[in-house]
Amino acid sequence: MCRYQFFNCANMNRLSIAIALSFFIPFFSGMAQVGIESLTSDDYLNLQLPSLEELFENAKNSAAVDYYKVKMEEEASALKTERRSWLKYFRFNSTYQWGLMGINSAFSDTDTPLFYQYSGARQNWYNVGVSFSLPFDDFFDRGNRIHRQLLKTEATKVEMEKWHDEQKMRIIEMYSKAVKELSVLRLKAESLAFANVQSELAQQDFLNGKIDAGELSQIKSIQMNLLESYEQTRSELNKALLQLEVLSKTKLLNR
Missing domain, CATH: 2.10.300 (Porin MspA ribbon fold)
Structure with a gap:
């Protein structure tokens, strides 16, 4: 008699957990629908990333490139002044x-x-x-001063190209991560959709007495694990996409 009562109590606890999960899963999913989290699975399925060439080109619109351009103009102006310095004689x-x-x-x-x-x-x-x-010292050193100014201008240009190459590497890294996470997310979305259907069927079977509370709890647990895995992958994908937007100065998500 005690064993039977204990079994019933265990089943009732599992049933309570299963029912709670069925209510809390949609609740937590709704809580995540803020900002970029409001994107649905269909949004990710329809997401098309631009080509790397386009991202590289758009990255030239960053503030760092503007800074180097202004610096090059400053160096060019200083070079022009140095070339006219003979007038002071x-x-x-x-x-x-x-x-x-x-x-x-x-x-x-x-x-x-x-x-x-x-x-x-x-x-x-x-x-x-x-x-x-x-002044002979100033006159004979004029060529060296012009050469040094030319080197400064060239150094600024090389520095800008170096920054752009490094930016390309960062874009490639985030682009590869986004492509990977997007592919994984699409697979997990399919698994989660299948688990949701199984969960709904299991609830109907439980209400009809075809399965017990333990089987329902097990199915709900699988659904919860898949949802957690899906949300984790989506979080990593969103992080990669947002970083890619900042690096490439290209809007990728409609939010």
């Missing part, structure tokens, strides 16, 4: 003056009374000249 000067010059004088002697005399004239004066000064 020449100096041009000019002056101009204009005014009135006046003289006041007084004269007298024993036979001549005192008288005053004033004379004045307008006067213009100007000077124009060019001077040349050649």
